[in-house]
Amino acid sequence: TFLFARLLGPEVFGSYNYLLTLASLYAILQDGGFRTLIFRELTSSTFQEIQGSLVPLSIGHNILVSITGALILIILPLKNSYLLTLAIFSFGLGTITTFFSSQLKGEGMFAAEARWRILTRTIGALCVLIFIFIFTPSIQVILGGTIVGYVVALSIRPSSCKLKVFFKKLSPDVYKSLGSLLIIDIATLVYFKIDIVMLRHLGSGLEEVGFYSAGSRLLEGLIFMHLPFATVLFRAMRIQANHPDRFIPYILKLFFFSICSPIVIIPTGWFFSKEILQLCYGEIFMGASPLFNLLLISFLFMVLNLVLTQATLAINLENFYAKITCVAALSNIGLNFYLIPAMGAKGAAIGTIITEGILMILISAGIFLWHRKLDSKQ
Structure with a gap:
């Protein structure tokens, strides 16, 4: 990605990311929810x-x-x-x-x-x-x-x-699970990627899209660094889900432990944002520094939501999570419609922060209600 940005320049790099965003939306249909279903079923089979x-x-x-x-x-x-x-x-x-x-x-x-x-x-x-x-x-x-x-x-x-x-x-039950997982993937990608599409049409030009894409790619890289841990933890969560009395304490422990990474990365990113962009993309992308600083705030919520998402899927709440991600996607679209014309790429970054915060609150509420329902049954 860094090499592509240097070779293509901000405008062509923005066009490249715009095309990738459109294709990635279609890639969700190519996945069809099977990726998550394969992992879950081979870990602990339902079908x-x-x-x-x-x-x-x-x-x-x-x-x-x-x-x-x-x-x-x-x-x-x-x-x-x-x-x-x-x-x-x-x-x-x-x-x-x-x-x-x-x-x-x-x-x-x-x-x-x-x-x-x-x-x-x-x-x-x-x-x-x-x-x-x-x-x-x-x-x-x-x-x-x-x-x-x-x-x-x-x-x-x-x-x-x-x-x-x-x-x-x-069977209908399999299609129901796949449908929920598909909706989750679509809604998740929409609120992750729709800002680039909307910025292309509501913003001031491809250069702005290129700058925003540069900051977004760095943020994605930070999240990808945490995915292996989330993957391993999902398997543990899936097993812990059979013991609800131990599940919530385990999730809370992971939740607070995951805060350590953003506490270190966010201030470091703010302090060295220009140097990071110059090193990765070249001097021409140093104008993306304010956007990157804003996007780093959302990193805190993204890491926490990564843990909460794995927990939700581990306890088979994919239908509930599908509804939540749809709410998050619609919220992000609405925020972008309001903020991008007035603030440009900064508005898109603020929309991302607010959306991630909303998502964290809703997922936490869903897990709490699930546990409360189990307690009432017992």
Whole structure:
């Protein structure tokens, strides 16, 4: 990402992130909720009849949705349809790699999953670098290199990960769970990414989108650093959920422990924001410093929500969480409509902070009500 920003410049980098945002929204349909369901079911099965065929089913679903999206873009005369088609296939292949990651994590093979993730990222980065070296750096060259990287990685996947395709009509209960998980992913991505789309159309131009994207990517990087811990903890939460009397104390312990990271990172980021942006993106992106400082505030809520989200899914409250994420997404859209025309990218950053705060309050309330309901039954 840092190299792309330096090579493409703020405007083209903003356009690149805009296209990626649109494709990532469609990638949720390519995932279809299977990624989370695979992890959950292989950890502690609810639908035993499909446990062994979940990965082939997910790949079949992914292929159908990817082909459908490509055909729609071919039929409709949309601007940048060629680039969007490349992005859809890129995200489709990337989603298949996440299905295998979920399989490995669900089976408790965290070391193998880490090696698989490193392999896919490394090969993908190398292929993109080779493409950039051979061809003139552009959006299509980057996407082409990414596609080739995923193909190579999938060809040398772990031996336990079988690249099989399976089509089967599932039971209504499975579709209900998948639907809830799909809604969660859509709503989550909307309130994470819709600000870039709205900033593109309501803001002052692509340069502003590029600056905001630079700050957002750094924030995403910080969150990604915490995902391995959340993944391991989800498995522990899923097991602790069978003992409600120990579940809430365990979550509270994790909740307060997770505050340590933002306490260190946020002040450090404020103090060195210009230096960080200059080091990562170059001097031309130093104007993104005020935006990055604002976005760092939301990092506190994001880390806490990461713990609360895993806890909610561990106790099978995906239907409740789906409703909450929809509320958060709608709140973020409303805030962006109000704040972006008046404040530009700063308004989008403030909208993110408020949305994350709302989400934290609602998730906490849901877990509290779940525990209170269990106590009343007992």
